[in-house]
Amino acid sequence: xxxxxxxxxxxxxxxxxxxxxVPIAVALGGVSIGGIMLLISGRAGAGMISSVxxxxxxxxxxxxxxxxxxxxxxxxxxGLTNGLFRAMQVLLSRLPGGLAITGVAASALFAxxxxxxxxxxxAMARIAVxxxxxxxxxxxxxxxxxxxxxxxxxxxxxxxxxxxYGIYAEVSIGKLFIAGFLPGLVSAGLYIGMIxxxxxxxxxxxxxxxxxTPKYSFAEKLSALKEVWPLPLxxxxxxxxxxxxxxxxxxxxxxxxxxATLIAVLRGQFTFKAFWQALTYTxxxxxxxxxxxxxxxxxxxxxALTGLPNxxxxxxxxxxxxNPYLIILGVALIYVVLGMFxxxxxxxxxxxxxxxxxxxxxDMNLIWFGIIVIKLLEIGLVTPPIGLNVYVIKGALGSAxxxxxxxxxxxxxxxxxxxxxxxxxxxPELSTWLPELMLE
Numbered sequence: 001x002x003x004x005x006x007x008x009x010x011x012x013x014x015x016x017x018x019x020x021x022v023p024i025a026v027a028l029g030g031v032s033i034g035g036i037m038l039l040i041s042g043r044a045g046a047g048m049i050s051s052v053x054x055x056x057x058x059x060x061x062x063x064x065x066x067x068x069x070x071x072x073x074x075x076x077x078x079g080l081t082n083g084l085f086r087a088m089q090v091l092l093s094r095l096p097g098g099l100a101i102t103g104v105a106a107s108a109l110f111a112x113x114x115x116x117x118x119x120x121x122x123a124m125a126r127i128a129v130x131x132x133x134x135x136x137x138x139x140x141x142x143x144x145x146x147x148x149x150x151x152x153x154x155x156x157x158x159x160x161x162x163x164x165y166g167i168y169a170e171v172s173i174g175k176l177f178i179a180g181f182l183p184g185l186v187s188a189g190l191y192i193g194m195i196x197x198x199x200x201x202x203x204x205x206x207x208x209x210x211x212x213t214p215k216y217s218f219a220e221k222l223s224a225l226k227e228v229w230p231l232p233l234x235x236x237x238x239x240x241x242x243x244x245x246x247x248x249x250x251x252x253x254x255x256x257x258x259x260a261t262l263i264a265v266l267r268g269q270f271t272f273k274a275f276w277q278a279l280t281y282t283x284x285x286x287x288x289x290x291x292x293x294x295x296x297x298x299x300x301x302x303x304a305l306t307g308l309p310n311x312x313x314x315x316x317x318x319x320x321x322x323n324p325y326l327i328i329l330g331v332a333l334i335y336v337v338l339g340m341f342x343x344x345x346x347x348x349x350x351x352x353x354x355x356x357x358x359x360x361x362x363d364m365n366l367i368w369f370g371i372i373v374i375k376l377l378e379i380g381l382v383t384p385p386i387g388l389n390v391y392v393i394k395g396a397l398g399s400a401x402x403x404x405x406x407x408x409x410x411x412x413x414x415x416x417x418x419x420x421x422x423x424x425x426x427x428p429e430l431s432t433w434l435p436e437l438m439l440e
Contacts, residue, residue, distance in 0.1 A: 003039055007306025010035045014299070014350070015338075024346035025288075028295030032302035039305050048301065053294045060250065062293075064163045064173065066286040067253025071158075071234070071260050073278035073285075076119070078264035078271070080230050084110055085127045087228035090216045095192075097199030097206045099135060103128045103145045104152075104191045108184070109231045111153020117344070117381055121150035121389045125396035136207030139401045141195070144409020147389045148417070149191065151378035154344065156184035158238055158256065161344060161374050163249065164293070168352050171366045173249040174242040175435035179367050181239065182430045183375065186423060190416040198412070230263045243438055289345060296349035303353050313357035322362045328369075328425055331355050332376055339380015348377060371431040372424055379417045382410045 010031050017027035036044055074080075085106040092102045103124065111120040124146045132142035154161050157177035166173035199206045238256045241247045247255060264270040303309050320326040334355070338347050359369050381389045384407050394403050424430055 003306045004308060004311065006035055006038055007303060007308035010302060010306070011308070011354075018346070018350075023291075024350070025291035025295040028292070028299045028350065032295070032298035035302045036298075036305065039302075048298065052297055052301070056294060056297050057290060059167065061163075061167050061173065062290070064250040064253040065160060065289055066282050067250065067257050068158050068160060068163065069285045070278060070282045071238075071253065071256035073281045074257060074260040074264060074275065075231065075234070076123075077274040077278045077281070078260075078269045079274075080260065080264060080267070080269065084228060084231065085124065085131070087225070089131070090220055090223075091225070091228070093216050095196060097141075097195040099128070099132045099137060100141055100145045100195045100199070100206070101192050103132070103142075104149045104188055104195070107146060107149035108152040108156055108188050109228075109235075111150055112156045112158065112231070112235050117150045117153055117378075117389060118392050120153055121147055121392045122396050124150065125393045129393075129397060129401070133400075138205045138409075140405045140409030141198075141205050142409070143393050143397065143401050143406040144411070144413055145191070145195065147387070147393045147406060147410050148382050148413030149188075150389050150392075151381045152184060152188055154374050154378050155180045155187060155371070156235075157181060158235070158249075158253070159374070160289070161348060161377065162370070164289070164345065165348065165352070165370045165373065166249075168296075168349065169356060169366050169370060171370065172435075174252075175367050175438060176370055177239060177249060178243055178434045178438055179371050179431045180374065181434060183371055183420065183424050186430065187375075187378075187417065187420040190420055191413060194412060194416050230260075230267070234259055234263065243434075245438065292346055292349055296353070299350070300353040309354050309357045312354060313361045316358055317361050320362075324362050324364050325425070327358055327362055327364070328372060331358070331373075332421075335373070335376035336380055336383055339377060339383060344377040344381065347380065348373060365428065365432060367435055368424075368428050368431045372421070375417070375421050375424055379414060379421070382414060382417075 014027050014031045017031070018024060033049065036048060085102060088102045088106045088109075089099060092098050092105060095101050106128065107120055107124050110124060111117060125143070128146055129142050133139065153159065157180050159177070159180060162176040162180060163173055165171075166176045234256060237259060238252045241255060242249060242252050261270065261275070264274075316327065316330065320330075331351075334351060335347065338351070355373075359366065381387055384390070387407070387410065390403065390406050390410060393406055394401070
């Protein structure tokens, strides 16, 4: 059996195992070790198990993962995210479709702090959707906006996906963070603009009133600012430190965790029980991510031995002539299809060993490509038939809104995501301008 046949068979078997809901780390690691045993020997496979994980986990850059997770969990468990939706509701009440726009802003801030699209969608579904339904918002808009907005945390830094991509692609994590800022704002802006225009044209979407939200006084809006300031301050402090070169992304994660803890103490919301809970969640989350990373490393070694990535890269480059837009189109199709079935971290780490040789062969900017990949992962989270965030919303709401209604609601946001993706692709400066200004 040739090495190429073994490589193709390994990829197909991995996809089958993942479709059967075998844990991603197990699927990647098991297939890779078995494949290496076939290609070389049983001793080679056993040797990789004993040496590769320890060497890889010793990578200092990986410490950014638990630090940013801890920052997010401290914000969540100490209640720094409590009242976020209410505060944004007060501040944005005058806009057409104000409650839906509030859902975008609150979800983006929550996701940036928590680092998890799933956690954001689950939490905001329980808070924001009932409030919108109370004011007779269309159920598809109420649920769709939360399902879609929860994904924004992947693009608006700090983002765990960016940390993992930067480590794997060997590019600056700090530049990735800064590169995602403008595309994230553009995505949120497109959501908000679409909601405002739709609600202005069809007031029935927001309960049939002029703006679909209650009115608040200036004093109430000023009070709301006191509730919402910790998260923007935390995020901009982290990004500002990276942008000015004061600290590295790894140090930024640690500083973010410290600042989040200090804010909780100053606001009287810190408890040792909450902090212990944040530490527990961080350990569990880090272990899960690292297990997938180790499985991916095995998979990369296995594919390298088969020569499949290089052969595939040569074939695709010969067909496309190295045209970056054709390569991106092909990658987009892969990500959107697989994104219906596989969660974001697993999908990105599964595909990077195959697509990165294409990108480097075409001499494409890896920072720019990283932002494109993360945007594609966002789209996959809400794309039918198995958009993960949609099912998270359904699980949080129970029988209140049918699954078909939620999918109908996210359709408008998928269109906006595609528009944002096209802007990122055809206007690379959205992703490259700010990183070029960084002080390092």
